[in-house]
């Protein structure tokens with residue numbers, strides 16, 4: 001089918017782009033393009049450019065169903081598709097939505113992987129009904145096996161389940177041998193290399209027996225599939241264009257997949273900013289983007305976008321000064337035409353309580369002056385850094401939404417409900433089965449294990465369940481569970497009412513097991529709302545496991561759309577976003593960078609980029625906070641759990657000229673604790689004096 005349009009009107013939709021953006025958008029027009037790398041500095045219009053490129057391809061005849069668009073999160077994919085539709089409607093009018101509806105291959109690497117693996121499951125010995133384990137499920141399964149192999153009872157302590165999973169995951173994603181991973185990243189586990197190998201082998205076997213894949217498998221199986229030339233070619237030939245966003249945060253497996261699908265790079269566009277690579281802890285490899293051009297012959301074309309539209313000149317000058325110290329980078333200094341005389345503020349405060357007070361005061365003052373809360377954000381390195389601030393905000397009735405850290409879907413009651421659905425979807429999924437069965441009063445691990453075994457050996461899992469005689473102590477709740485399972489397994493079960501069935505069944509258990517049942521019930525109602533947006537139970541479970549919403553409001557929209565609320569976010573979750581005013585907490589050594597020791601060179605480099613990402617989120621006003629004394633979690637030794645902070649090493653003396661330095665509170669006040677002069681009473685002398 002030829003779907004080229006008669007008379008594309010390039011001037012209409014490309015005129016808003018600058019020259020470099022336009023170069024990137026029009027690259028290879030009319031023919032299958034050489035690979036393209038767009039190095040897009042912070043705020044340089046990356047999303048805008050990528051969206052225009054997709055529209056441009058479609059307008060020039062590309063079939064949207066043959067475009068593969070891979071983004072870092074599902075939210076980014078949804079936003080990109082909406083933007084494409086908006087731009088396309090300028091050119092195609094009413095036909096735009098038909099075309100953009102055809103963009104069915106837009107999603108994360110993991111979700112695209114899951115979809116392709118279901119398509120090819122039978123060719124590679126997988127059952128297409130596989131379910132997907134999130135990190136917590138994977139850790140639970142790892143733990144189970146660790147226990148079965150007797151490793152949890154070793155004399156010197158064997159690594160904990162999360163550590164085992166991290167080692168396994170890093171080895172898979174970085175495609176690095178176990179020995180190397182242990183030596184580089186987990187040196188304290190090096191003595192356990194043989195046991196770990198045994199554990200991982202058993203873990204892989206268990207996943208296969210239970211027909212589950214974990215996150216890493218989605219990439220690993222896809223990469224292995226793509227190693228077979230025939231499959232690689234077949235999958236590659238499904239797509240004329242492959243576009244990858246946030247390429248700086250891809251790992252080796254993802255790069256291997258991309259290269260296998262398009263070995264000569266034809267039709268491949270990757271976009272990213274090496275200065276914003278912040279996911280090495282998940283095995284992202286900055287070398288992917290640095291080495292991309294040379295992966296092809298002839299080399300990929302590189303277009304650099306360095307004009308920033310977001311931030312004022314003084315903010316950019318400060319951010320440029322921070323990143324200037326980085327070891328290796330593509331990105332040149334960013335520039336802007338947005339003049340301002342206001343330098344970013346570097347604010348010294350006494351401790352995190354004073355920090356919270358200062359930030360709240362500043363936010364309220366800005367709101368008085370007309371800046372809505374939604375246009376302001378507070379960013380921090382790790383989720384517990386905002387504790388004090390959250391108390392202060394709550395005390396003052398300032399509404400906020402927090403991104404990063406514990407997610408809606410991580411809460412126990414939501415996981416209970418999802419596990420029930422997953423167990424119905426795949427009764428061989430033991431982790432889900434153990435969770436669900438033990439919700440019933442009187443069921444422990446041993447009976448749960450018997451039930452799962454009986455279901456597995458039966459001809460049909462439901463029949464296996466029905467044939468079981470439950471012990472007397474479970475008798476009251478057993479029939480209800482069997483009926484629910486039977487309903488959920490029937491072909492006629494309908495979506496999303498399945499979820500309502502589960503909720504109704506679960507409610508009495510919720511009240512028995514958890515405190516604050518009313519609030520939790522609210523979460524479950526919200527889950528039902530989310531479910532309504534998915535065509536099937538399988539899609540719902542897959543998508544939610546792969547890319548959970550960052551906050552409950554992320555998915556269903558904030559409860560009251562018109563409400564004004566402040567954003568609190570980890571720097572990682574602030575990726576890709578922008579606000580008028582940004583406050584960054586704890587810009588002190590020990591927080592940014594997080595490690596107090598010298599640390600590995602590459603880790604320090606990543607922390608520098610994190611600060612850069614935080615600073616470049618600000619449009620008009622930026623505050624970097626420096627509490628002199630801050631609270632630390634997990635402090636070793638006998639510390640009072642507070643340490644004294646020095647200015648972050650990422651703001652060296654010569655960068656200070658780019659900041660307005662202030663100390664708060666400014667002057668000594670009668671009541672202000674923070675301004676009280678130090679050592680006005682020499683208690684030590686008094687103590688000595690007592691004995692003289």
Ligand SMILES: Nc1ncnc2c1ncn2[C@@H]1O[C@H](COP(=O)(O)OP(=O)(O)OP(=O)(O)O)[C@@H](O)[C@H]1O
Nearest residue numbers: 016017018042043044045046047048309310576577
């Ligand atoms: N050609 C342009 N003319 C005017 N404004 C533009 C142009 N291109 C982008 N912008 C604006 O610049 C801002 C940043 O754009 P966008 O969010 O796409 O940046 P980005 O490159 O994805 O940033 P980051 O990588 O830092 O997240 C947006 O407010 C956008 O509207």
